[in-house]
Amino acid sequence: MIAESVISKVKKQNHMLPTRQIALSFLGVIFVGSLLLSLPIANAKTSTSYINHLFIAVSATCVTGLVTVVPAQQYTLFGQIVIMIMIQIGGLGFLTFLYILLIKIKRKLTLNSKIVLQEALNQSSMNKLPHFIKKVLCFTFGVEAIGAILLSSQFISRYGWIKGIYFGIFHSVSAFCNAGFDVLGSQSMMPYQNNMIVNLTIDFLIVAGGLGFIVWFDLADKIKKYFKCRHQNRRPLFKTLTVHSKIVLTMTSFLIVFAAVVFFLCEMNNPKTIGNLSPFDQFLASLFQSITLRTAGFASVPMDCLNDATKLMMSIVMFIGGSPAGTAGGIKTVVFAIAILLVYHVYCGRKEITVFSRRIPKHVILRAFTIMFISLMITFVGIFILSISEQAPFIDIVFECVSAFATVGLSASLTPQLTIVGKIVIMILMFIGRIGPITMVISFARKSNMHDGKKEIMYSDGHILLG
Secondary structure (H helix, E strand, C coil): CHHHHHHHHHHHHCCCCHHHHHHHHHHHHHHHHHHHHHCHHHECCCCCCHHHHHHHHHHHHCCCCCCCCCHHHHECHHHHHHHHHHHHHHHHHHHHHHHHHHHHHHHHCCHHHHHHHHHHHCCCCHHHHHHHHHHHHHHHHHHHHHHHHHHHHHHHHHHCHHHHHHHHHHHHHHHHCCCCCCCCCCCCCHHHCCCHHHHHHHHHHHHHHHCCHHHHHHHHHHHHHHHHCCHHHCCCHHHHCCHHHHHHHHHHHHHHHHHHHHHHHHHCCCCCCCCCCCHHHHHHHHHHHHHHCCCCCCCCCCHHHCCHHHHHHHHHHHHHCCCCCCCCCCCCHHHHHHHHHHHHHHHCCCCCCEECCEECCHHHHHHHHHHHHHHHHHHHHHHHHHHHHCCCCHHHHHHHHHHHHCCCCCCCCCHHHCCHHHHHHHHHHHHHHHHHHHHHHHHHHHHHHCCCCCCCCCCCCCCCCCC
């Protein structure tokens, strides 16, 4: 009887997985947001179709930035504030909803569920989660406040005090959450193409959100210890960081430099993008577009005028995306780094994958490749369907689908022209891109940590030919 009651209790506890509750929470925000955007008070002109409002709600909550209508023209101040709130919830939604979930079901959590949640947030103790969430909120609002002040200083002179401050707040939230939404009009950031303060501020906000909270907290902790330590006992700051932070910082730096250089080389002679700019402005625009590929989605040059080679490079970098435990999307820099390390170690004939004098566990490698494979398959299906439903160049369809799945928001002017089928496919890609990687990681963590006391059957090896 006792055993049956325990089994029954476990089944009830696992009836609704935490990952499903998080996904349903996002769906709830999207649904409520789409209804609010449909209200007459939210529309500056005749309300568009509900599917467009739903598309904007999905894009905002999934911090993507793809739009079927121009927010600055379609929505009133009320509608724009609704979008900004959805962006903020979307950027911090996973952590926020997870924290609420912990409060609601704390007494019902099994030990295995706690292990899953700890691994999802990379925390060593459940007791530290509330403190971690508070640090995330303080860091987020602090960085967004700094960004809002800097951006407002540039917008006030053009739009006045009230509108300038509002624009500063909106674009600071959008940039930090890697959303890519703007309320400046159909030209996005193109009017500020050569404005160093606007460009560098948005660059900083994108990187701040895309690096991941864990990396920032690790940096802050190690910097404090570095200056407290006596000079003769100091180790180089980078060596004191965790392996995760080292991988994230290394990959992020490499991708930013790589994308900026390739963008510059491919577009330097293109008069429709940066060909007519001064060398410094070309560098500024190249850096801006490189950093915005971290899944932010702001554009300082017209995306539809880019060369095909540039679009292909941007699609690859967008697919990689930002880093875990942050506001960015994509398969994540760490997953891509593990893939490169595995290929390199196989080439070298090594059995173990090591980085920075540390071994990467096999279950982490399996998760990384599973995430990458599933992400590729989902994106491929989206590209296949849009190739049938849309009349557009293939490279633009690839660019759009990758941008949607990686929650970037850059568009080669295809989104406003999408058919109903195309809009639905892009919405699904955006939702899976925002929820999928997190859900997959947690699901794999459950499978790797939960065996319910059952031993796996070990079969004899099968001989398979490769290549």
